[in-house]
Amino acid sequence: MKINISPSAIIESGVEIGENSSIGAFTILRKGTKVGANSEIGSFCEIGTATPLAENPQLVIGENCKLRSRTTIYAGSRIGNNFISGHQVVIRENTLIGDDVRVGTFSDIQGDCKIGNFTRIHSSVHIGKYSKVGSFVWIFPYVVLTNDPLPPSNNLKGVWIQDFAVVAAMSTILPGVIVGFGSLIGAKSLVKQDVPIEVLALGSPARTIKPVQKIRNNVTGLPAYPWFQHYTEGYPNDISLIYAKLRKTFIKDHGQT
């Protein structure tokens, strides 16, 4: 089990790299970075970028991760196992990302964010500071999670995208808004108010249209949501049980709205 480091990479002192991992050409690992085993860091990355805003000088990246070229990750963040990033992704300080998360090309996670497990953030998504994104969430291209109710201000309020929610392309979520468990936000919506659980909401401003369970696949005629009924690639086999369990907890803690 060896580590494969490109001769042109720059590895600062005190960096820890797990067995069987590889570091690409022209990539820089800053001090305080710890990369788990079996991970692959592409070319031109800068990992562990120092900033006075970092609550701690460490950056921990899990096992079996794949960072594509030109990924930037700041010190002070912690990323789980099986993480995959696209090209040019930027993840700033004090961000906690769970296991099995993917973040696409040109996405920008601005810092002080929390992302659960099995969440997939597509390309060119802007996750404003203090955003909270649950587990099994999908966020599609050009979605912006804002955070400033009186721009510019220092009174930032992050968005909360709850577990299993889906936000379609080009939607904007206003500061402090909650997108409910298992809900679907239609493309190009402007979400100004909290969205209840398991509904389709869309428009500018977004309005609740119907329960997601009433959305049907117009080819098969079957219900299309919750979405794991038709899409399970890369998820645990018992995803429907996980859904039921998380749903129950959510309703107990937060009610249905």
Add this chain to the structure above:
Amino acid sequence: MKINISPSAIIESGVEIGENSSIGAFTILRKGTKVGANSEIGSFCEIGTATPLAENPQLVIGENCKLRSRTTIYAGSRIGNNFISGHQVVIRENTLIGDDVRVGTFSDIQGDCKIGNFTRIHSSVHIGKYSKVGSFVWIFPYVVLTNDPLPPSNNLKGVWIQDFAVVAAMSTILPGVIVGFGSLIGAKSLVKQDVPIEVLALGSPARTIKPVQKIRNNVTGLPAYPWFQHYTEGYPNDISLIYAKLRKTFIKDHGQT
């Protein structure tokens, strides 16, 4: 006729570079890459990135191309002559791009796409997987071509932007939608339904407003579309004949809607 390769560039074995071409500093050419003559590849590019999704391990880039810094192009694609990319452009696998195409800074072509000749894609455009973009097309900044009717799913349906169509900034085209030959989509539109040929459509959802021929240049008073009546920079001299010919074929094959 010599080839000019920066001493810091990394050229893997089996790469072919045409006469008179140049490779910038810190640029990586992966095996299987073939670059035509008189082409200029800027700094920090990664060209020929391997992926198991590539239908073949080759990447062919034509003659007289200019790839700006930090361009990423995957294996399995084929790009014609006179191609120009902006900075940080990403083009994934199995994408066929014709001659004389330009793709601007921060644009992302997600793979399995087809783009014709003389098409110009501006900055920060998202071309979803399976998109089909014709010839002489213009796509302006922050346009998103989506592909998933029931997100997330595996049943992706690419958009088709037909020849000579223009999509103005910040518009979103929903999955499987066809934007008609020579049509113009106004800025910030949400296009949910097919747009017929040679019309102006705009709004959320986009509606057909009028034939493009009725749009006038309010300075000259002359008809402004088809657009080559007022803009011909870099196009063949006989662009109006090409238009007439392609239009005829289109109507024969697809009708006027």
Add this chain to the structure above:
Amino acid sequence: MKINISPSAIIESGVEIGENSSIGAFTILRKGTKVGANSEIGSFCEIGTATPLAENPQLVIGENCKLRSRTTIYAGSRIGNNFISGHQVVIRENTLIGDDVRVGTFSDIQGDCKIGNFTRIHSSVHIGKYSKVGSFVWIFPYVVLTNDPLPPSNNLKGVWIQDFAVVAAMSTILPGVIVGFGSLIGAKSLVKQDVPIEVLALGSPARTIKPVQKIRNNVTGLPAYPWFQHYTEGYPNDISLIYAKLRKTFIKDHGQT
């Protein structure tokens, strides 16, 4: 006072670097570049990129600047003191930027633009060619300043964002439009017509809602605009006097609409 240049950086002949400045790993400074004292240029930058479009072959960057990794700045531009860029920022030729300006990650300034002092452009903002952005302006993520009234054409008309104006996330400003002094454009607006001074405008198309002075902070109950009443971080102590003075000049020169 020494200059700290990474051994992997490429500094072309005739580059001038001020005292106490640092140049990051794998960064390229092209000839004609002049960097002021106490400035920090991160990794993977390309600074002073040549282009035939540059009106002059020089690039001047002021003192005490911080360019984050992968910043690209073309020859022919001039950037003041205390400038900060995010990652992957692109600034093209013939652009004049004042002092104390910040431009966020993935923002793209397309060239021939003018930006005043103390202006903050957030992430993923597209500043089209010929845009004019005043002083003390705020532009939030995914805002697009367009420039082509009859796309594609050569008759480009830049947008003008006047001093102290704020443009919230995901708004699109149409070609030639003026956003008035101290005004606020709501998120996800499409601004088709000039916006008068000191008003809130929003929607698609944007309409004037009320004077900004009537927007209240719903926590404190105090007026929230002009915004420096609640946000002053990094601004001169006499910002309210500057506002009053610039406002007076503006009204004298341009009237209130």
